[in-house]
Every structure is written in C-alpha cells, then in structure tokens.
Amino acid sequence: MEWTLAGLFVISVLLLIFSISKSTHAAKVEHNQIDLIHISTMKEINSLQESIRNLELDNVLLMKEAGVQLTSEEKILKREVLDLFKRNYSLESIADLKQVSVNKIEKIVAPFQDLKDEGRKVANEN
Template sequence: MEWALGILFGTAVILLIVSFIKTGQAKKVEQREIDAVYVSLMEEMNKLQEQLRVVELDAEITAQEARILGINSKERILLRELLDLYKRGYTLEGMAAQTQLNEKEIEYLLAPYKASKIERRKVANES
C-alpha cells in the first residue's frame, strides 16, 4: 500500500512538471503568433501612412497647379519630394543637398505652398 501511494505521488509530481512545461511552450507559441501579427500590422500601417502622405502631397500640388494642365510626372515627383521635405522641416540647404537643385530653384518651386500656408495661418488666427 505504501508503494502504491509513493508511485501515485511520484506520477502526480511528474505530471505536474510536464503540465508546466507544456503550458510554457504554448505561451511561447502564442507570443510568437502575436508578434508576427503585430509586425505585419505595423508594416501595413507604415505603407498606408506613406500612401496617405503621397495622396495629401498630390492633392496640395493639384490644388496649386490646377491652372497648369501639362505638368509631367517627373515634375510632380520632384514637387512631391520637395513638399515632403518642406513639411518635415528641412532647410533650403538640406533640400538642395537631397534633390541636387540650387536653393533659388527650390525657393521658387515652394513659393506657392509657403504662401498658402501663411494665408491659412492668418485665416485661422482671425477667427
């Protein structure tokens, strides 16, 4: 009888240890799955934010250039890049280094966008 109780107690301890090990492994698998979903969601969010920024910049360019019908895609890409750098706070020197243009050209290209930003501030402050 004592041997039977000892064997049952030993078996219970072994089963308890195996249970803890299996639970730990299951938690690790679940954590990996959660991490994979999180990474994929973050990648999708970054792609969407980039697309949204491009659409916003294109909309602003289109609003400013509505009178000019013949703007080609290279000019649009250059304007998009300059406007993006301008909105992120780059200096004219920094933009010139990024785009290989001189500062006067950059200032000329960004002039309509700077003026509209100043006008929006004035309207916002007046109301």
Template structure:
C-alpha cells in the first residue's frame, strides 16, 4: 500500500512539472502572436499618420492656391515637401538644402502660408 501511494505521489509531481512546462511554452507562443499583431498594428498606424499628414498639407495647399494644380504634379509634390519641412521647424537654409532650391524660391513658395499664419495669430490675439 505504501508503494502505491508513493508511486501515485511521484506520478502527480511529475505531471505537475510537465503541466508547468507546457503552460510556459504555450505562454511564449501566445506572447509571440501578440507581439506580431502589435507590430503590424503599429505599422498600420504609422502609415495612417503619414497619409493624414499628406492630406492635411494638401488641404492647406489647396486652400491657399488660386489656381488648380493636378494632385500628382511635380509642383504640388515639391510644395508639399517644402510645406512639411517648414511646419516641422526647418530653417529656410535647411529646406533649401533638402530641396536643392535657393532660399528666395523657398521664401516665395512659402509666402502664402506664412501670411496666413501671421493673420491667424493676429486674429487670435485680437479676439
């Protein structure tokens, strides 16, 4: 009888150890799946943020333009890049270096956007 109890107790201990090992392995698999989903979700969020930034820049360009430019024209893409750099705080020299234009051209292209920003500040201060 003592041998039977000892064998059952030993078997229970072994099964308990095996169950802990299996639980740890399944936990690792689940964690990898969660990490994969998280990474793909963050990539999608970054893509959406980039698209949103482009849409916001396009909206501001469209609001400032008196003439219509095609959405995929080189001029619009250049203006989008310049405006993006300007809004991120680049200096005129930095923007000129990145776009390979001279500073006067950059100033000319950004003039409508600077004026509207100054006007908005004045209105906010007056109100």
C-alpha cells in the first residue's frame, strides 16, 4: 500500500513536470508567433509611412511646378470640400457646413465635376 502511494506520488510529480514543460513550450511558440506578427505589422506601417512621405513630396513638387501658392488653411478647406462633394453633399450644404459662399464652393469643385453627368441632366430635363 505504501509503495503504491509512493508510486502514485512519483507519477503525479512526473506528470506535473511534463505539463509545466509542455505549457512553457506552447507559451514560447505563441510568443514567437506574436513577435512575427508584430514585425510584419511594423514593416507594413513603415511602408505606409514611406508612401505617405512620397505622396507629400510629390504634392509639394506638383504645386511648385504648377506655381500654386496655397496656405495650409486653403489646402484643408479644399480637401474637406472635395471630400464632402465626393460624398454627394449638395453645394449649398457644403457652403453651410464650411461657412463660405456657394460661389466659392463652386469654384473649388468646378475642376472635379463630371461634365458628362451635367449633360445628361440637361438632356433629361426636357
């Protein structure tokens, strides 16, 4: 009886050691997977940041070559107005939101309006 109890105790200690080693190994594998995901995410972030920097430089170059001088407020206004226009806001509602005249909004979005759509609207009104 004593030998059986001692044997069971030894087996339980061995199983505990085996369980701890398996869980430690599994934790290391999971940690390595997390590290790989983190590294790939950081590479993607760096790539996106580089693309953004390149786009900003291209924008500066294009503005210099075109001779356009805009303040940062004007750039922001034009960007926001164009965003609202592309999301199908009316010119009047954009003017109300930005607290500027409708004429100014029309001047900003004029280069981006599709002439084909306007022709269809006029043709269909008759």
